Amino acid sequence: MAAAEVQSAAGWGRQLQQDGGGWRKGPWTSQEDALLVEHVRQHGEGRWNSVSKLTGLKRSGKSCRLRWVNYLRPDLKRGKITPQEESIIVQLHALWGNRWSTIARSLPGRTDNEIKNYWRTHFKKGKPSKNIERARARFLKQRREMQQSQQLQQPTLMPTPTPQSKDIIVAETGDARTDDDAGGAAAAVAPSSSSSSLSMGGGEAEDLIMHQDAMDDLMMCPAMSYHLILHGAAVAGHQLSDGGGSCCASTSEDYGSSEDDGATWGSLWNLDGAAGACTLW
DNA sequence: AATGTAGTCAACCGCAGGCAT
DNA sequence: CATGCCTGCGGTTGACTACAT
Structure with missing residues (x-):
């Protein structure tokens, strides 16, 4: 710099x-x-x-x-956090709390320090950015739509996770950080599920953090499911069908404007099956 | 133009876990 | 088993910058 x-x-x-x-x-x-x-x-x-x-x-x-x-490090990504990355950060923070290094592993080219700073700057003090609000609204909307369509068509394809399946997800995709292994990744979910680690007012936290919701949200997002699989073991019951879908292949340069976040978020979702060709980043 | 405030980011600190001895 | 060193992590600080008043 x-x-x-x-x-x-x-x-x-x-x-x-x-x-x-x-x-x-x-x-x-x-x-x-x-x-x-x-x-x-x-x-x-x-x-x-x-x-x-x-x-x-x-x-x-x-x-x-x-x-x-x-x-x-030569593989560091320069430039601002993209709306896409922002969305990922929000979701992973809801899932993992302040485990910045863990979150950073899901954002190649970004450091824990960068993400930590970004979070503090944008979210710690209270209201989320418009990007996040819109992304979240779209996220929830599409989730509802997906749930509805699943109920109508294939109720068993991607079931709403039970508490047990949530535990599996977290445990299997859990932190690679060795010093967390003892406690278990599942245990690490507890704080974020209750959002106790966040220094936010109740209303603000409710507005931004997905709490227990986050787990459902994540599992309802094919891209995120696949992403978690990429960074951990295969997730039982959530293996993606083989298909030619390509999701979120864009790089940060493709998301220069905050106005793009709608499309960005949509791209996270527009998956006609994921698997092999799916490259998130 | 001067001042105040918030945002950004590099860097430091303390702590904890892993590992070798 | 105890100890010390190394490494990595999260929290915090402080200086600079941009924007608002």
């Missing part, structure tokens, strides 16, 4: 300091970035504490890792 360099060259320069261990703190310079990038190119990610020894960087391993993960 050019701004970082500007900042380090200007205002943030005065922040530079060293902690007790002799580590530099504050904004990174382009030279430091170059050293870190070269180190990762040669040695790969990990062993962050050895970076300072091998490169001469006066940065802690922690700082190096953070810089790499949040800024220097």
